[in-house]
Amino acid sequence: MNYIFKKCFIAVSVLSLFVLSIIPGNDLLSAPINSNVALPVRKGGFIFRSQARWLRATDDPTSSDKKLNAVAITNTLVYGVTPDLALFAIFPYIFRNVELTDPSSGKRIDKNDSGIGDLTLIGRYTIYAKDYPSGTARFAPLAGIKLPTGDDDLEPITTESVDLQFGGVSTITWDFGRHEVDADIIYRINTEAEDFEKGDDLFYDLAYEFRVYPWTLPDVGAPNFLYLVAEANGIFSQKSELNGKTIDNSGGSILFLSPGIQFATKRYILEASIQLPVIQDLNGNQVETDFVFTAGFRVNLP
Amino acid sequence: MFKNLIIILGVFITTPMFYQPAFAEIQSVEMQVDGMTCPFCVYGIEKKLKALQEVTDASSNLKTGIVDIVLKEDAPLDIEKLNKAILESGFTPGKIKIKATGELTMHKLEGKQYHALKVTGTNQVFLLTLAPDHEKEEFLSAEKLKEMEKASEGGSKEIIITGYIHSHSVGVPPALSVESFEVN
Numbered sequence: 001m002n003y004i005f006k007k008c009f010i011a012v013s014v015l016s017l018f019v020l021s022i023i024p025g026n027d028l029l030s031a032p033i034n035s036n037v038a039l040p041v042r043k044g045g046f047i048f049r050s051q052a053r054w055l056r057a058t059d060d061p062t063s064s065d066k067k068l069n070a071v072a073i074t075n076t077l078v079y080g081v082t083p084d085l086a087l088f089a090i091f092p093y094i095f096r097n098v099e100l101t102d103p104s105s106g107k108r109i110d111k112n113d114s115g116i117g118d119l120t121l122i123g124r125y126t127i128y129a130k131d132y133p134s135g136t137a138r139f140a141p142l143a144g145i146k147l148p149t150g151d152d153d154l155e156p157i158t159t160e161s162v163d164l165q166f167g168g169v170s171t172i173t174w175d176f177g178r179h180e181v182d183a184d185i186i187y188r189i190n191t192e193a194e195d196f197e198k199g200d201d202l203f204y205d206l207a208y209e210f211r212v213y214p215w216t217l218p219d220v221g222a223p224n225f226l227y228l229v230a231e232a233n234g235i236f237s238q239k240s241e242l243n244g245k246t247i248d249n250s251g252g253s254i255l256f257l258s259p260g261i262q263f264a265t266k267r268y269i270l271e272a273s274i275q276l277p278v279i280q281d282l283n284g285n286q287v288e289t290d291f292v293f294t295a296g297f298r299v300n301l302p
Numbered sequence: 303m304f305k306n307l308i309i310i311l312g313v314f315i316t317t318p319m320f321y322q323p324a325f326a327e328i329q330s331v332e333m334q335v336d337g338m339t340c341p342f343c344v345y346g347i348e349k350k351l352k353a354l355q356e357v358t359d360a361s362s363n364l365k366t367g368i369v370d371i372v373l374k375e376d377a378p379l380d381i382e383k384l385n386k387a388i389l390e391s392g393f394t395p396g397k398i399k400i401k402a403t404g405e406l407t408m409h410k411l412e413g414k415q416y417h418a419l420k421v422t423g424t425n426q427v428f429l430l431t432l433a434p435d436h437e438k439e440e441f442l443s444a445e446k447l448k449e450m451e452k453a454s455e456g457g458s459k460e461i462i463i464t465g466y467i468h469s470h471s472v473g474v475p476p477a478l479s480v481e482s483f484e485v486n
Contacts (some may be wrong), residue, residue, distance in 0.1 A: 040392020
């Protein structure tokens with residue numbers, strides 16, 4: 001790869017890091033689709049979740065006309081150590097396609113990468129829980145660590161750094177599951193490795209779920225539920241640094257509004273949503289996100 | 303010999319007519335569980351309850367917040383185990399209502415005699431009360447007791463009592479509040 005292309009590729013990779021912050025999954029066990037939740041996991045129980053997230057970013061303000069498509073298959077295994085303490089292991093697999101125009105030759109370059117993303121481990125502990133016959137209110141702080149276990153080919157989506165994150169999530173449900181509101185805030189401290197340090201991130205989410213089916217609960221049983229989901233998911237990111245120098249074309253803020261749908265049974269949940277950016281305030285010349293489409297399932301393991 | 307054969311055949315043929323399949327003498331257990339608001343959550347509750355040795359089935363009702371628990375035949379009801387199962391699933395246990403068959407008896411406790419129900423086929427005893435919870439403990443009134451004794455013909459007939467139960471300290475049988483009763 002010639003020097004100019006490599007520089008451009010690194011640049012677009014760094015640019016894409018911002019939007020790709022949301023790809024591999026800071027998503028934990030969510031009752032909503034892109035936000036986190038404080039509902040319990042039974043002691044000794046396992047839940048498995050898998051989501052396919054497709055991010056497309058094509059709005060490039062520069063003449064390179066960069067286009068980015070990335071798909072992350074994010075798998076999460078959740079274990080209930082106690083009714084209050086749940087552990088999460090998040091391991092993504094990422095496909096990335098980058099197109100750009102080489103400024104020196106004018107040639108259009110198309111590059112594909114794929115591989116395992118970095119592993120993230122998170123612990124969530126419920127410190128407040130108030131249950132009612134018709135609902136519940138809970139709050140759980142959480143803390144996690146990202147380990148540099150991913151494929152080097154996906155750098156800088158994967159990094160050699162060990163990053164920490166901490167935050168909290170709250171959940172309120174009422175009217176026998178007709179309504180649910182989840183809110184979370186998570187701060188991620190990204191550390192330096194191999195002369196590259198991604199800027200710290202602040203994630204915030206607010207989700208509302210409304211049960212449309214069944215409209216009225218039957219007199220017996222636990223029927224399957226169909227929810228309409230509305231989420232607001234935002235990120236603030238600091239600028240990144242390379243070789244000790246701030247990368248001007250990095251960091252910024254983005255806010256998504258995300259309608260979705262979710263079908264829940266006793267054993268599994270199916271879900272899909274689309275995140276549409278309503279605010280993108282990115283530093284410098286960065287490729288803006290078109291959308292993030294997510295589809296997935298989760299299952300109570302026996 | 304032919305006569306004996308007729309008798310033996312008669313026994314084999316008629317025995318099924320008189321055989322009553324046994325059923326758990328605690329006929330129903332309804333447990334209130336708070337915080338249970340989605341089917342995915344319910345899975346953990348039912349799983350925990352079904353893992354108990356005494357339980358054959360558990361099914362949840364999201365409208366009422368009640369879990370119906372089916373006990374194995376002649377299995378005793380352990381309130382603490384049921385509460386623990388709900389807590390370990392991450393939710394809050396509430397009141398437990400049962401329907402139990404047994405005979406009226408007296409139970410001696412710390413030198414005093416208390417009216418009680420001895421569940422048929424088990425050694426389980428419930429102290430009979432009028433109050434559904436421990437804070438307002440109120441033992442059976444004389445009038446209520448008289449009514450039940452009369453209906454069960456002095457205890458010679460089995461009585462079926464429906465009511466709420468709550469536990470006491472170790473060594474003291476749980477209480478059963480008499481919401482309603484019928485004679486078997």
